[in-house]
Amino acid sequence: MQELTNNALMLKVKSGDLDKLGLLYERHKKRLFGFFYNMNSNASLSEDLVQNVFVRMLKYKHTFTGEGSFSAWMFRTARNVNYDYYRKNKIAFNKSEISTVEYKLEDGDSIEKGMNKKDEISVLNRAMQLLPPEKREVLVLSKLKEMKFSEIGVILGCSEGAAKVKAHRALKDLRTIFLQLETR
Template identity: 30%
Template sequence: MEMELIEKAKRGDVGAFEELIKKHEQRIFNIAYHFSQSVVEAEDIAQDAIVKIFKSLKNFRGESSFSTWVFRIVKNVYFDAGRKSFRRYETALPENFEWMDKKTAEEDLERKELLVSVESAVRALPYKFRMVVVLCDIDGFDYKEAAEILKVPVGTIRSRLSRARAMLKEVLGNFLNGQSV
């Protein structure tokens, strides 16, 4: 079924391509979302990546799974082209981040705030570390898939993830104590 749709889409069948890409859309958007500042921007960038996939489909030869190939292009669009798409969204930690170390504030945190704070910390990671965190910890790709998408060895994924988590743990500090998720 997937191969049939791919062949149709290669011949320019937009409907077949839309059916093919449908199940990946949300994940493509998710990755964009964690590198942008707004849903509108993330959707726009995700759509550009999907259009790129459509235009590049003639080059897909089945050497990897379609899913891996798709996300490799997504990664290329998002980052390899000079990271133009997201460069302007590189952010520093929010100014109010310090308060998370204060015990009084910590006690008042709700689950939602906890998630928002961790999200903010993830957004503040340098992009190559953020990418592995988003792929593996947030979007659920396994190490092998992430390695294929980013075209790096599995060991590099492991080490980047380890460093990224250590950075997050450092930034979030005592905030990770005691609170139930």
């Protein structure tokens, strides 16, 4: 049996075959969790928000046309879920607690190199948390989720070119914050 595309599965959900939403959930729960975790650094909250995305996808299944990318539609829904959560709970986006970053040394690097790498990752994580949420979001989508700028444009409600500009500016700001933190 040929594996159905995400668009085809969502169109089946739209037409009433609700079991297909479970397949979509299994395919995308890790990507969505990563998106939310990179935005809020809270695993428990991220799991809840992933569930909320699929509840909302079910509720608004009639809005899916199947013409664009399913991933863009899903991440736009995820973005709205994230925004609504923070608005409802009156929590500032950029006041997330800074989590520790786990990493693996790639080869037999010396302990000193490993410690430097850990320090850089820690500083980078802090710099990401200090970015405004809009800039953090575009970096998470483009660099961590490796989405195409055309999809990011759909998610953010702007053109592909505007999405590239936003990502470039966010990287520039991240670099500035990173260098400021590193010199401390």
